[in-house]
Amino acid sequence: MRLELGKVLIKDVQFGDTTKLENGVLTVNKEELIDLILEDEHLASAELDIAKPGESVRITPVKDVVEPRVKVEGPGGVFPGILSKVDVVGSGKTNVLKGCTVMTTGKIVGFQEGIVDMTGPGADYTPFSETINLVLKCEPQEGLKQHEHEKAVRFAGFKAAAYIAETAKNLVPDEVEVYETDTLLEGIKKYPELPKVGYVQMLQTQGLLHDTYVYGVDAKQIVPTIMYPTECMDGAIVSGNCVSACDKNTTYHHLNNPVVHDLYKQHGKTLNFVGVIITNENVYLADKERSSNMSAKLAEYLGLDGAVVSQEGFGNPDTDLIMNTKKLEAKGIKTVIITDEYAGRDGASQSLADADPSANAVVTGGNANEVIVLPKMDKVIGSLDYVDIIAGGFDGSLAEDGTITVEIQAITGATNEVGFNKMSTKGF
DSSP states (O other), X not given: OEEEEEEEEOOEEEEOSSOEEETTEEEEOHHHHHHHHTTSTTEEEEEEEEEOXXXXXXXXXXXXXXXXXXXXXXXXXXXXTTTBOSOOOSOEEEEEEETEEEEEEESOSSXXXXXXXXXXXXXXXXXXXXXEEEEEEEEEOTTOOHHHHHHHHHHHHHHHHHHHHGGGTTSOOXXXXXXXXXXXXXXXXXXXXXXXXXXXXXXXXXXXXXXXXXXXXXXXXXXXXXXXXXXXXXXXXXXXXXXXXXXXXXHHXXXXXXXXXXXXXXXXXXXXEEEEEEEEOOSSHHHHHHHHHXXXXXXXXXXXXXXXXEOOSSSHHHHHHHHHHHHHHHTTOEEEEEEEEOOOTTSOSOSSSOOOTTOOOEEEEEETTOEEEEOOXXXXXXXXXXXXXXXXXXXXXXXXXXXXXXXXXXXXXXXXXXXXXXXOOOOO
């Protein structure tokens, strides 16, 4: 599987009479895009705004973040099973608008939604303070049920991203990166001396607005399976969940998964990147046993020497994480896990809800219970009505002077568990 990812670098985003992309400047016809979004009868209204790095702007409650991509050549289209036909994607050529996003906000769906500040101390915790964000505020029809509300806003984000990505379909990209994965037998023949490494990606599937979709299918319904890593880059996996903002994998995270990108960088050099095993994080014990058993079986079948396992969420999914680790290690597969911590505001509590001695190689995204004070911003896109009730907030989080005191779990991407965050450790 070979994918050419063409990066069209975005220098600015603005509104205008025609949607176009010239010399790195994306111009969006606001009225045309809003009309497209409001074709969905579940939405009562839609507004568009632009937030740029360094501006005194706060966006909340953030639901999803999507990077605009368009299929230039090859089978299928971006977001297969959702906006495109259910073809296997991940090959051919795809162009991406690099440096901008579509971000969705509006009336809260579930309490685990987040905050993005474009400047100030909060901006240091989210990667989306460094992107130009086309923010879509969608309000649901009166009485719309939560799941219908979430789906309508989710699809609105995808539609908006696909709409503006069309501007790059016929452009020559500024940069091109090539990602290629051989078939298993070809890869073993090509790199016989290199350790075979796979990526076990745990997808949030706890239900009750904690959902992830694979080729349009709710991942609660799948059993673990093998994917080419490049399938993720064409939107085969998308977010539909309201897990805590700090460690939620937005659709942007799936499209730009740094574990996949970093393993590709070492492919053929220090390791043989065999592929991705996707698994889920269901709530019942039998489902956890089934999925972790099958993940370990697939890893053994692929002949892996090592595996990286990433989690999404915390608490209940900690059990899935440890089950996967124990069963992989029991088969002789050296395993590194990526998680984050809920260790209390003083950092003194147990970091994970489950543990095992075999989980002895751990990368942490940080302690989500750390408290931060966010200063007042000149402009708010969305609403401050929900700051006191989002995960990480509390009664009185929003002060009269406009400052917000919250745990960093309220900041979108702050402790992300695929490593797409801005925190690191400091040596002494």
